[in-house]
Amino acid sequence: MVSGSPLTRFEPLAKIDTSRLKWQLRSCFGIGDAQLAEVKKALQSSKQDFANYNSESHQCRAVYEKEKSRMQAEYNNKMAVLHTKYKGDIHRIQLRLLGFVMKDHPALKLIAQESQQWKHLSFGGDDFGGFNGNSCLRSLQLPMLEVVCFEESEYCNGLSLPLETFGHAPNIRKLSLHSSLDQKVVAIFCKNWEKLTSLKCDLVENLEGFLSVLDRCTQLRHLTVVEEETVDLIPIPPLRISSLHSLKLVNSQPPPNKHDSMLESLLASLVLPNLIKLVLFHAGDIGQRSAVMPYSILRDFFRRSHYSLLTLTIRQISITDAELVALLVHVPCLQELSCEDPVDGPALITADFIQSLHSCQRNGLHHSIEPLVPKLHSLRLKVYKEEFDTYPLFSMVTSCWLPDDTGKVQLGTVCLKLVEVHLQGVVDQNTYELLGHFDRAGMQVVVKTDELLV
Template sequence: MVNLSGEQSFRLRTNLDFVALRQRLRSEYGSSVQTEADIDGIVSDVEKDLEDCDAEIDRLQSRILVLQNQRRLLERYRTHSCSLRSPVRKIPNETVQQIFDYACGMNKLTSKKFRDMPTLTISNVCLRWRSLVKACPALWSRIHFKMESVPSHNFSVLDLYLESSQQSPLIIEITGKPEALQPHHAAVCDALVGHVNRWQQLSVQGFEVYKSLTWHPRHYPALQRLLCPHLDLYPAGLEDFKDAPQLCCLSVGFIPSVDLGEIQFPWKQLKLLAMGHHPSGMKNILDVCDKLTELQFQEVGIKPGSYELSLPPTMASVLETLSLSVSQTGLSESLAEVVFSSMACPSLTSLLLEARNNYQRPWPKKALCAFISRSSFNLTTLSIKFIPLSDADLIDLLHSLPSLLDLTIDDSRLFATTATKPSPITPRLIQSLHACPFDASSVLVQKLQHLHMTFSGSSFNDGDFIDMVSSRWLSDNLDNFLDSGVGTVCLRSAVMCFKNREVDENIYRRLRHVEKAGMRVVGIGKSS
């Protein structure tokens, strides 16, 4: 047993008198030298003392090791004890579960990174968190996987998520486009079909996967969102979902040139419709889907008739959000021209325009102006990304949108570092947005509260931008001046992103006072 006391466990036999020893070495010789036995006795005592010293060193080193281990345990105990003061322990379980619900998105079951399965990651932190996660089946119901990456044997993590989600509605995203399904692919589809009554959202990329999941009509009591943006669905494929009483969102690549009303599908329930192309025209879409609040069109085809012009324009009385994703095609009319000329949307509040490739078509100024005049809406959100547009055309557009609250302009090109030509983000635009413009013109978008710009050029007048943002930091009590074209409401956020230059922190420090007062001001350089 190790002696943990601090006392020495032995006494020296040897008298360490070096003075006397040296004296003897100098004086003892000849007959005066001690006998061999006497010398052997002295040396023997010294060797025994050395052995005792070695033993004592071993004892003390053992004690040091014990103390070091005790210190490690004390440090660990201190760390655990301090955890008792952690603020998160004071948060009620209900609040922690809401945080988990916010933090846990889709669980990528075929990813090799553990953090891509946030629900499983959180459940491994501690006993309390695991209990809370197990008590929230909705966290386990957000399932994403790539079909080609599904293991050929025992996809146990999917079984775990399906079991842990209990009766919670399932959100299923399946990526990948296998040309033919292998037996283990079919087994995964069968496992999901076994929970078809819980499908809330189904997102599929591959047609073979889609067929395996929907090979005959079923009842879909909980299905709300069917997302197949890359698939061409013919009437038979759509009619598989005729018995989906909750379905309100459909995204599809292509619908054939037939009257949608002839397809047995819950068109009247749809609130959101997104599609690549439908040759039967805007009128057919809007007449059949008369409850749409959001409509998304994507320009993908190069064949004539991808979208048919509807004249006279069709009324979309409840439509609130219109999104156009345009592409460079060989068609005589652009998607934007067809849509703006075919519709009237008096309830529209959001207009989102985005280009998908090297888009070079002229800005549809005439069609858009007619659309705005015809609709007489109060637009609050405008987003224009990757589309060539002059500053003059953008300023003219903003003059016709006095109710605008949120403005997003991105002059970059998709998958490129250069700007669109022409770019709308110029000194003239920045000066026009000033609350006190230099010329005699009225203030643009007086009600603007949120501004987000992405600039891809290399030369930019930061001072003008800062002056413009500062000029819109005004009291909200100026509402009575808005009708006369004087003053603005208070700008709440301003974000400026640069693709090809850095942010000069010294210049933007001038906005620090308004940021402290409540405005969100963000400058992002190319290295951020």
């Protein structure tokens, strides 16, 4: 019942002593005339009760519809005022709609009228924001649109993206899809590939076709690829993309598998001489095994590209500490390093790995007299092993804290400015106190843990 309505509930007339009646009905005596008359009277009262229930239900519905109409009119009025106020000045729009309640909504029609001014459009909800059920969304005019982002939704039930709307959007620069670049997608965005600066998409089966699209993206700066399948692949000659600055590879397949990884084959098929940011990330379910990225694939990719990588992120990828150190040798200009241990298997963030980052001490993983990453100023580590020795971390951070120029010149390295560590289990308070000294001195230090042991 709507709050504040004049509707009042009636008191039912039929009242039967059920337990007493049941006992008498099943006894050898049965029920007498008085009890029978009581039952008949109760049945008559019940008929009246049913009529009253029905009447009350209709009253509730009437009150609800009246309140709904009032709120709808108020909402439409507000939207009309907003539309008048900002008409011609709506450049960024985010639509998160439920198609079954937003079908051809009047407020949505008002918003769609300004589509010629839109520059940034992101949308989600069931059925991709109701695109398939809203005629006003299927006929948008998008001459100024530069950014398109489809937000993933669990309610789309495998429906294909409603991309036809964007066939007349010639100025798209950033495109984020939850689909592969099949022939339909390639055709719809045929006017945009040469202008794209950012692309996110799935990689399914046709690696050669995917690379042919990338070859058309002559201005592409940022690429995110999500692996959705593993298949048997034929080696493809490497494609050189000089414009690409940022590459993020997301593995969503549960290992192990009997086929080649699409991401492995993609890395083996790219030459990126100007790449400055690389992210390798396994996005499996909780408890799922981490993705395996063969060291030889990464090593050859690093060697082949000869780039000055500045940022490297490795999350939930099963490589050893020795392999990671060997890879870091190829990126002496690295400034930001983020590592996350695999949930299962050998740890990546070991005492030996941390010691290899020391500005002056050496160990079995790093023998060179030169620092491994002399330009490193930001380090983020997420450790899953509960028995983690924090002393090597403290020693390494101490060696890399060089606030004055003298130490930098002598050691040939820069000052570490940020350290962020995520630790599992119970951590002794001394860990915080040791690193807290650097935080007070000017370094940004963040230590996160499940529980602190005081």
